[in-house]
Amino acid sequence: MFDFGVIGVGNMGGAIIRRGISSGVLDPNKIIIFEKHKEKVKDLIEMGVYSASDEAEVFLKSNRILLSIRPQGFVDLGKKVKGKINDNTLLISIAAGVNISKLKEIFGEQNKYVRVMSNTPALIGEAMTAISFDDSVGEEYRQFAVELFKSIGKITVLAEDRIPAFTGFAGCMPAYIFMFIEAASDGAVSHGFSREEIYALISQALMGSAKLVMETGLHPAELKDQVTSPGGATIKGVVALEKYGFRNAIIEAINEGTKASEDLLDEN
Ligand SMILES: NC(=O)c1ccc[n+]([C@@H]2O[C@H](COP(=O)([O-])OP(=O)(O)OC[C@H]3O[C@@H](n4cnc5c(N)ncnc54)[C@H](OP(=O)(O)O)[C@@H]3O)[C@@H](O)[C@H]2O)c1
Incomplete structure (x- = not known):
């Protein structure tokens, strides 16, 4: 055996x-x-x-x-x-x-x-x-x-009834993050960065931010407020994200991923 x-x-x-x-x-x-x-x-x-x-x-x-x-x-x-x-x-x-x-x-x-x-x-x-x-x-x-x-x-x-929602964020998350990195890279390339260097730079910015959430235990909104000075560049970017429905798009992606993870086999 x-x-x-x-x-x-x-x-x-x-x-x-x-x-x-x-x-x-x-x-x-x-x-x-x-x-x-x-x-x-x-x-x-x-x-x-x-x-x-x-x-x-x-x-x-x-x-x-x-x-x-x-x-x-x-x-x-x-x-x-x-x-x-x-x-x-x-x-x-x-x-x-x-x-x-x-x-x-x-x-x-x-x-x-x-x-x-x-x-x-x-x-x-x-x-x-x-x-x-x-x-x-x-x-x-x-x-x-x-x-x-x-x-x-x-x-x-x-508990098992939490698995579909967990799938909707953690199981599906890599695809969402890869899309984020790709989109951010297009933005950076449009401002003169080369493709060769950009993925590592953006990935580190993303990973550092995620680690800051984990290591400080602070609420993500508080960390965001700490980096948005009045009239500054970051708050202008935040306003643009809100205008184009960034948060709503993520919530909807998790909703769709959760629904689709519920009972895949029953559909076949
Ligand atoms: N990839 C992800 O991000 C991810 C995340 C979480 C969970 N999962 C789950 O993990 C499972 C595996 O995903 P994966 O991405 O590792 O899939 P995968 O790379 O396609 O690996 C599955 C392998 O098993 C082979 N296989 C299929 N039926 C078999 C059988 N009866 N006996 C022996 N080998 C067989 C497949 O061959 P064929 O291609 O010829 O069928 C394939 O080589 C899935 O159920 C998926 O829902 C995946």
Whole structure:
């Protein structure tokens, strides 16, 4: 038997395995994976990770399994592994829009379920992850999930009904921030900065501001007020952001992301 199994080793599954190994939470020689595209897992196999011949082999040979495929693949996966799941198996799903009751419907009531939402800064150990435990999950499995996701960044434990809204901001946030950086860069390039230098400058300005919120604990509006002197450049920029609906656009993006994360599978 292996300590940990993974179905689907793409962006997220790959980040979780690689950082789990580098932080010492996972032992590569005790991991079994199944990924359709073998070129994505060459480095892991070289490290000693075992590549299974199909999904069922992962379920037969492991009691703690990460499901890191896209939501649309879950029903098919359930059919393939039916009758091949060991008793008391921990199933951790990171899929958006697949709730625990749907997981039970697909894989059976007898397993222990953890639903997780994270984001792609996991690739550099800076994810923001929410973990939601089904009531039946015992302390040992809870500890394992917490340690595993700490290896890709920060974690919070949430009730499952908070996961869609968390997805609407944290899961979707990287795309919003990348758009912000891109737009700010266009503005700066229009004032003579070169493309080569601008992304790093803007990213540092953004990261420094985010760190200031975290490290001072001050209300963001207070920090904004501190940098808007009367008649100054910053308040003029703030007024322009209000004029073009900046805050409203962000609130609406989070609303839409939340709604779309509620029950993805029920739409298929
Ligand atoms: N990317 C994000 O920002 C993000 C954030 C939070 C949560 N998530 C969730 O994380 C999950 C994975 O996302 P991702 O971005 O890592 O996706 P991804 O890069 O597409 O990785 C999934 C991998 O699993 C493979 N796969 C699909 N079905 C399989 C099966 N039955 N057995 C073995 N391999 C299989 C896929 O191959 P094919 O491409 O051929 O299907 C793909 O290589 C999704 O459910 C997503 O909702 C993603």
